[in-house]
Amino acid sequence: MQVKMGNCVLELIKGDITQQDTEAIVNAANEELVPGGGVDGAIHRAGGPSIAEEARRYGRCPTGSAVITGAGNLKAKYVIHAVGPIWRGGNHGEAELLASAYRSALNLCLEKDINSVAFPSISTGAYGYPMKEAAKVALSTVISFLKEHQKPKLVRMVLFGEEAYKTYEKVLKELAAKE
Numbered sequence: 001m002q003v004k005m006g007n008c009v010l011e012l013i014k015g016d017i018t019q020q021d022t023e024a025i026v027n028a029a030n031e032e033l034v035p036g037g038g039v040d041g042a043i044h045r046a047g048g049p050s051i052a053e054e055a056r057r058y059g060r061c062p063t064g065s066a067v068i069t070g071a072g073n074l075k076a077k078y079v080i081h082a083v084g085p086i087w088r089g090g091n092h093g094e095a096e097l098l099a100s101a102y103r104s105a106l107n108l109c110l111e112k113d114i115n116s117v118a119f120p121s122i123s124t125g126a127y128g129y130p131m132k133e134a135a136k137v138a139l140s141t142v143i144s145f146l147k148e149h150q151k152p153k154l155v156r157m158v159l160f161g162e163e164a165y166k167t168y169e170k171v172l173k174e175l176a177a178k179e
């Protein structure tokens with residue numbers, strides 16, 4: 001599914017973040033920037049050790065923020081390491097922190113003049129954020145950002161599996177209907 005936001009495109013696909021040919025891909029990282037499982041593990045395995053070596057130089061990356069490195073052997077040029085919140089029931093600022101993780105990654109795209117970026121569904125694996133709630137935050141944050149900046153030209157959400165894709169599709173249809 002695709003929606004147009006002026007000259008920009010917001011796209012949903014089912015797939016694997018490591019296979020994306022966008023200029024940047026986003027990693028669902030942790031504050032320590034130490035390679036873990038899920039998306040993070042897949043990116044470091046496919047991209048090779050240079051990504052972790054570069055990330056280590058940043059030290060720590062607080063929840064809600066993001067840092068950028070090269071992408072080693074991946075097709076993308078950059079990996080943006082964004083740290084989403086751990087779900088603690090929903091009353092601990094999770095939505096604002098998740099929105100901030102997406103905005104921080106998108107701001108790095110503006111700074112580096114990156115025109116296309118692929119995101120996984122941050123926080124919805126090991127960090128336990130409910131998929132539908134995360135989809136609302138992710139998609140509404142991206143839509144507001146694209147409306148305001150008209151950049152990057154392509155934002156692709158890469159959903160892992162049918163269920164995640166269907167959830168995002170439903171939420172995007174609801175949001176697009178309100179536009």
Ligand code: AR6
Pocket residue numbers: 015016017018028029030034035036037038039040041042084120121122123124125126127128129158159160164
């Ligand atoms: N491509 C796209 N999406 C994927 C892939 C993939 N290859 N693999 C998993 N997903 P997670 P988090 C989905 O756990 O919740 C790590 O250990 C997955 O189904 O990767 O932000 C880090 O080091 C889920 O919907 O990230 C952190 O410590 C989504 O990606 C911690 O996990 C995110 O799942 C971060 O947890």
